[in-house]
Amino acid sequence: MLSYQHGYHAGNHADVIKHLCWLGVINHLKRKNKPFTLFDTHAGAGLYPLDSEQAQKNKEFETGIHPLSGISANSELLATYLSLTQDFLAHQHYPGSPALAAAVMREQDIAHLMELHPGESNALNAAMRAVGKDKNVCVHHRDGLEGLIAMTPPQPNRGAVLIDPPYEQYREYQHIADTLEKMFHRWQNAQVVLWYPLLSARAGEKSGASEAMIKRIARLGTTAFSAELTVADYADDTGMYGSGVCVINPAWQLDKQLREALEEACAYLGEHTSYSLQWLKTEQGA
Ligand SMILES: C[S@@+](CC[C@H](N)C(=O)[O-])C[C@H]1O[C@@H](n2cnc3c(N)ncnc32)[C@H](O)[C@@H]1O
Numbered sequence: 001m002l003s004y005q006h007g008y009h010a011g012n013h014a015d016v017i018k019h020l021c022w023l024g025v026i027n028h029l030k031r032k033n034k035p036f037t038l039f040d041t042h043a044g045a046g047l048y049p050l051d052s053e054q055a056q057k058n059k060e061f062e063t064g065i066h067p068l069s070g071i072s073a074n075s076e077l078l079a080t081y082l083s084l085t086q087d088f089l090a091h092q093h094y095p096g097s098p099a100l101a102a103a104v105m106r107e108q109d110i111a112h113l114m115e116l117h118p119g120e121s122n123a124l125n126a127a128m129r130a131v132g133k134d135k136n137v138c139v140h141h142r143d144g145l146e147g148l149i150a151m152t153p154p155q156p157n158r159g160a161v162l163i164d165p166p167y168e169q170y171r172e173y174q175h176i177a178d179t180l181e182k183m184f185h186r187w188q189n190a191q192v193v194l195w196y197p198l199l200s201a202r203a204g205e206k207s208g209a210s211e212a213m214i215k216r217i218a219r220l221g222t223t224a225f226s227a228e229l230t231v232a233d234y235a236d237d238t239g240m241y242g243s244g245v246c247v248i249n250p251a252w253q254l255d256k257q258l259r260e261a262l263e264e265a266c267a268y269l270g271e272h273t274s275y276s277l278q279w280l281k282t283e284q285g286a
Contacts, residue, residue: 004166006044007054011061011094014243017229028251035108037159041144043113046098046127075260102132114144145179153187160191192248201236218280221248227277
């Protein structure tokens with residue numbers, strides 16, 4: 001089943017927390033002059049026109065990137081994210097994770113972008129021809145979790161993984177945890193960013209599945225934290241009331257940067273919006 005299309009959701013609150021975190025990870029990797037490898041296992045279409053029928057259907061960007069664009073941000077990470085997105089928004093587009101990565105990668109870095117949906121994969125190829133042509137970006141039309149195992153450990157083996165599945169099926173949660181267990185046997189120093197939805201009781205068996213998955217994967221690296229952005233008060237019938245990112249082996253002070261960015265962003269994202277960040281594993285083992 002591949003019915004999910006990110007064009008309906010581009011630039012929403014979930015993209016804000018996910019892309020802030022992914023940019024924070026990449027910018028930390030850039031602090032050393034050594035090359036790195038990125039994997040984006042569920043890359044999507046790469047670039048999203050906000051005037052398209054899909055984006056206009058629910059206008060989710062209106063409660064995500066739009067209230068933030070144009071503000072003068074104090075936090076370093078939020079300012080970086082807004083300055084990058086600004087260039088795309090000026091042309092009525094929102095950049096997906098592949099376009100954001102391509103925009104900040106250096107010539108010695110490499111990114112593997114995986115997308116299984118044939119139409120989205122074609123769109124991703126076209127988007128990368130437009131915005132990633134001078135970068136070392138490889139588009140793979142394949143299952144991203146299977147591709148991740150096949151291509152790890154990478155050369156160079158400094159690097160990071162973004163896992164951003166649609167969670168259309170309940171079994172995806174288990175499959176992601178199994179895949180990360182396998183991956184960490186091969187590539188211990190990977191930084192991983194896993195996006196997950198926060199779902200109320202209305203989601204049935206999926207409610208609580210993110211939390212169980214995070215608990216399982218948080219022990220796989222040396223350290224791990226989760227950061228969450230909630231946009232509605234919890235009620236059994238709310239559906240998706242926010243989302244989070246679990247970061248395994250996060251770079252030094254990524255937590256601080258993300259906290260500052262989310263705190264500042266929350267002030268613009270509506271009165272029911274709030275964030276939290278908690279360490280799930282520290283070097284002391286807590
Ligand atoms: C949430 S979207 C990705 C958005 C993108 N990461 C971003 O931030 O711009 C999830 C994507 O995963 C794709 N997908 C679903 N199952 C997949 C699989 N097994 N392997 C690779 N891609 C998959 C969907 O077609 C969809 O485009």
